[in-house]
Amino acid sequence: MNSPHDPPVAQTGDHRGQDMRADQLRTQIxxxxxxxxxxxxxxxxxxxGNVSLAFYLMLWVTxxxxxxxxxxxxGYMPFGFVVFYGVGAYATGICYRILDWPILxxxxxxxxxxVMISLLLAPTLRLKGVYFGIVxxxxxxxxxLFIANLPDDFTGGSIGLILAKANNPTHSYYAMLVVMAxxxxxxxxxxxxxxxxxxxxxxxxxxxAACIGIHVPNTRLKAWVLAALFPALAGGIEAWxxxxxxxxxxxxxxxxxKSIIYGMAGGFGTILGPVIGTLALLGVDHLIWQKFPVINxxxxxxVIVLLxxxxxxxIVGTLLxxxxxxxxxxx
Amino acid sequence: xTTLVIQGLLNGIILGVLYGLIGVGLNVIFGVLRVVNFAHxxxxxxxxxxxxxxxxxxxxxxxxxxxxxxxxxxxxGYALYFxxxxxxxxxxxxxxxxxxxxxxxxxxxxxxxxxVFEADARSLQLDIEPVFLMxxxxxxxxxxxxxxLIALVMIALLAYFLYKTQVGKAxxxxxxxxxAVRIVGINAERLSxxxxxxxxxxxxxxxxxxxxxxxxxxxxxxxxxTLIGFIVIVLGGLGHPIGALVGALLFGITEQVSVVFFNPxxxxxxxxxxxxxxxxxxxTGLFGRQALR
Amino acid sequence: xLKINGLQKRFGGLVALAGVSxxxxxxxxxxxxxxxxxxxxxxxxxxxxxxxxxAGTMEFDGKxxxxxxxxxxxxxxxxxxxxxxxxxxxxxxxxxxDVSQLQTGRNANERYAQSEYWLHKVELHRLRHNYAEELxxxxxxxxxxxxxxxxxxxxxxxxEPFAGVNPALAQxxxxxxxxxxxxxxxxxVLVSHDLTSIYQLSDHxxxxxxxxxLTEGDADKVRNDPAVxxxxxxx
Numbered sequence: 007m008n009s010p011h012d013p014p015v016a017q018t019g020d021h022r023g024q025d026m027r028a029d030q031l032r033t034q035i036x037x038x039x040x041x042x043x044x045x046x047x048x049x050x051x052x053x054x055g056n057v058s059l060a061f062y063l064m065l066w067v068t069x070x071x072x073x074x075x076x077x078x079x080x081g082y083m084p085f086g087f088v089v090f091y092g093v094g095a096y097a098t099g100i101c102y103r104i105l106d107w108p109i110l111x112x113x114x115x116x117x118x119x120x121v122m123i124s125l126l127l128a129p130t131l132r133l134k135g136v137y138f139g140i141v142x143x144x145x146x147x148x149x150x151l152f153i154a155n156l157p158d159d160f161t162g163g164s165i166g167l168i169l170a171k172a173n174n175p176t177h178s179y180y181a182m183l184v185v186m187a188x189x190x191x192x193x194x195x196x197x198x199x200x201x202x203x204x205x206x207x208x209x210x211x212x213x214x215a216a217c218i219g220i221h222v223p224n225t226r227l228k229a230w231v232l233a234a235l236f237p238a239l240a241g242g243i244e245a246w247x248x249x250x251x252x253x254x255x256x257x258x259x260x261x262x263x264k265s266i267i268y269g270m271a272g273g274f275g276t277i278l279g280p281v282i283g284t285l286a287l288l289g290v291d292h293l294i295w296q297k298f299p300v301i302n303x304x305x306x307x308x309v310i311v312l313l314x315x316x317x318x319x320x321i322v323g324t325l326l327x328x329x330x331x332x333x334x335x336x337x
Numbered sequence: 338x339t340t341l342v343i344q345g346l347l348n349g350i351i352l353g354v355l356y357g358l359i360g361v362g363l364n365v366i367f368g369v370l371r372v373v374n375f376a377h378x379x380x381x382x383x384x385x386x387x388x389x390x391x392x393x394x395x396x397x398x399x400x401x402x403x404x405x406x407x408x409x410x411x412x413x414g415y416a417l418y419f420x421x422x423x424x425x426x427x428x429x430x431x432x433x434x435x436x437x438x439x440x441x442x443x444x445x446x447x448x449x450x451x452x453v454f455e456a457d458a459r460s461l462q463l464d465i466e467p468v469f470l471m472x473x474x475x476x477x478x479x480x481x482x483x484x485x486l487i488a489l490v491m492i493a494l495l496a497y498f499l500y501k502t503q504v505g506k507a508x509x510x511x512x513x514x515x516x517a518v519r520i521v522g523i524n525a526e527r528l529s530x531x532x533x534x535x536x537x538x539x540x541x542x543x544x545x546x547x548x549x550x551x552x553x554x555x556x557x558x559x560x561x562x563t564l565i566g567f568i569v570i571v572l573g574g575l576g577h578p579i580g581a582l583v584g585a586l587l588f589g590i591t592e593q594v595s596v597v598f599f600n601p602x603x604x605x606x607x608x609x610x611x612x613x614x615x616x617x618x619x620x621t622g623l624f625g626r627q628a629l630r
Numbered sequence: 631x632l633k634i635n636g637l638q639k640r641f642g643g644l645v646a647l648a649g650v651s652x653x654x655x656x657x658x659x660x661x662x663x664x665x666x667x668x669x670x671x672x673x674x675x676x677x678x679x680x681x682x683x684x685a686g687t688m689e690f691d692g693k694x695x696x697x698x699x700x701x702x703x704x705x706x707x708x709x710x711x712x713x714x715x716x717x718x719x720x721x722x723x724x725x726x727x728d729v730s731q732l733q734t735g736r737n738a739n740e741r742y743a744q745s746e747y748w749l750h751k752v753e754l755h756r757l758r759h760n761y762a763e764e765l766x767x768x769x770x771x772x773x774x775x776x777x778x779x780x781x782x783x784x785x786x787x788x789x790e791p792f793a794g795v796n797p798a799l800a801q802x803x804x805x806x807x808x809x810x811x812x813x814x815x816x817x818x819v820l821v822s823h824d825l826t827s828i829y830q831l832s833d834h835x836x837x838x839x840x841x842x843x844l845t846e847g848d849a850d851k852v853r854n855d856p857a858v859x860x861x862x863x864x865x
Contacts, residue, residue: 022742025758025759129617136373140567140568140571141616144568147564147606200729209720210721211718215718216704218704218730218778218781219704219730219733219781220729220732266437275720301448303451304444306448307444307445307448310440310444311438314441315424316424318428330764
């Protein structure tokens with residue numbers, strides 16, 4: 007295996023140590039930031055009774071990070087992303103309300119159904135760019151219409167389902183915390199793992215990736231399934247938190263839009279980006295936009311336009327472009 | 338039953354032509370600029386509101402609104418091009434960037450329409466005698482026939498423009514090969530602005546026609562029309578502005594005939610399913626020479 | 631070790647390969663020259679699986695390559711570089727090399743050792759943390775070569791490796807390529823317009839024209855072949 011021209015181990019030792027420590031530094035910084043966020047969120051309910059903002063912060067951090075798995079790691083922009091969220095919400099609602107399962111198995115069902123749908127939609131991964139986006143949107147619409155056409159006593163029709171018996175803001179809050187932590191842990195793992203590197207290679211040039219031995223479709227599929235799991239769980243937990251599965255909201259294109267925009271505001275190329283973007287925009291939303299509900303939507307659109315025109319790489323991405331040396335610290 | 342099916346067929350043709358106009362507008366913008374105009378549907382609804390305002394405030398009928406809408410929105414599009422588009426070419430992925438940019442624009446336009454016109458559905462009141470025409474055993478609303486005729490005239494004008502005029506030929510050339518056009522010395526920037534203006538103008542005019550044909554419209558219907566427009570392009574093929582028409586007819590007929598047998602949402606599902614199938618089987622569409630990448 | 635027999639490929643009405651047969655023994659450098667459009671790149675694309683040939687066989691170490699997906703051909707030990715380097719622009723140099731070894735089953739330390747070795751060899755080690763897009767064109771070509779070599783391939787297909795490379799880097803490239811067969815137990819198929827390098831490096835040269843082999847032989851034979859001079863080298 008080793009030819010006489012392989013380098014002696016001693017020579018590589020010091021560089022290896024250096025480089026490993028540099029990589030670890032990056033990962034540790036991200037881990038620290040994620041840990042601080044998680045702990046802060048865990049503490050919120052004991053500090054205030056109004057946990058709504060914190061709950062939705064966790065929800066959107068989850069959604070934006072999951073979107074990052076698709077966009078930042080694999081290079082796909084799924085415009086039908088909401089389909090995972092929606093089927094997760096409905097799976098939980100139906101299992102809990104109609105089938106009378108306890109809440110925990112209902113949430114697990116959400117995850118399972120999300121994964122199943124992602125496998126069903128896997129053939130679309132063959133498509134590229136705009137084509138993929140449009141088909142993704144069309145398929146999400148088909149799923150939405152399909153559910154709308156299921157018998158009303160199964161899905162609650164246009165009124166939706168009410169999960170009143172489940173009402174437990176504290177437990178659902180902590181469930182969301184667990185899912186957010188799991189999502190952050192996953193993207194943290196991806197940023198250092200072989201799978202993550204392979205995905206980035208595929209994102210950069212999938213033909214070249216194949217030429218160096220990467221099984222592109224299989225690798226993409228793994229990311230796709232992973233990216234579907236967390237929104238599905240989030241949808242289920244949100245349904246639990248609000249007690250309502252609402253067809254208008256569960257499959258609303260704004261869910262996809264916000265996942266993309268919050269992620270993009272921070273920047274999709276890093277794992278810190280979506281978290282920072284969500285914190286920034288949700289913060290702005292709470293401080294400013296909530297006070298002007300009428301033009302809230304207008305401002306959201308304006309932010310998207312301004313972001314795309316002036317800061318398409320997002321906060322973190324633009325920072326990295328200007329100061330590449332910061333790449334050592336930002337995962 | 339057969340009369341219903343034929344009725345569906347006829348509706349499909351009428352709607353198909355309208356959908357075709359949407360597709361042509363999108364095709365011009367995407368083909369020439371590689372910009373995914375996600376706000377196309379919103380401009381369409383804006384056109385409908387334009388006709389509505391002209392009618393309620395100034396008593397101007399749709400026949401006059403149509404050319405006015407085109408002129409006004411062409412100018413708007415032309416100007417908007419310079420505000421929005423040139424920056425996109427500098428980004429890493431111009432197509433996705435344009436998609437997201439226009440998505441933001443679509444949200445803004447929807448919100449603006451909501452603010453100005455409120456969420457209630459509006460209609461364009463038309464008094465046309467007779468309300469229905471009998472052709473064979475079939476009942477056709479007169480206004481739909483008129484819209485169909487106008488749409489066909491527009492398509493003819495567009496075809497003339499694209500195939501017989503200098504500017505039109507230049508646009509078709511860009512669709513086929515951007516860089517070659519630059520080398521030949523045509524001012525691609527201004528031509529692109531013309532293309533954008535043309536697309537937006539077409540969207541607005543289609544909106545007026547839609548207001549004539551459908552009972553009502555509201556601020557957030559834009560999304561659905563945008564999606565239909567893309568389905569039509571996919572079916573007909575990129576680079577074939579007129580090919581979009583065939584795709585649209587296919588979609589319209591599928592949808593309207595399905596409505597006879599199923600409910601509207603299933604009909605929509607079938608229409609969308611048709612597009613998804615086409616992408617997998619023949620990605621270049623029925624007529625296109627190159628796939629959307 | 632690589633035996634190609636009667637390879638044919640057409641695109642619509644255009645015949646890109648009209649029945650090409652050649653063999654590449656172990657530890658051998660095969661040079662391929664020919665006018666643009668003579669089928670050189672098509673030949674490489676067929677070997678590494680980007681194109682499926684219409685007819686003919688490609689036997690590599692006893693296995694038939696025809697019809698295999700690209701990643702499987704790569705895993706069998708066939709490396710390939712491109713006329714315009716296809717490195718991964720948003721990955722660091724280290725990661726570019728690391729990602730090429732993922733299917734070898736080595737652990738992270740072993741992969742790192744190989745990456746470091748080759749980065750030293752192509753004199754890019756000090757830039758190892760830079761993103762690949764920051765390299766010059768010539769440096770990217772060197773990186774591309776390093777990237778396929780870290781996987782310890784058995785044959786590498788180099789498409790115009792000297793195109794757009796400044797003379798200093800070209801010298802380095804020539805030195806590296808020259809050593810590959812003996813030092814790394816790997817054959818090289820070299821497609822190039824740079825006749826000097828081809829003559830310097832190749833054990834055997836094939837001249838292609840219009841999808842077929844016009845003539846072949848060692849550097850002296852090819853240099854003096856009247857048919858080649860007429861078709862390709864000029865007066």
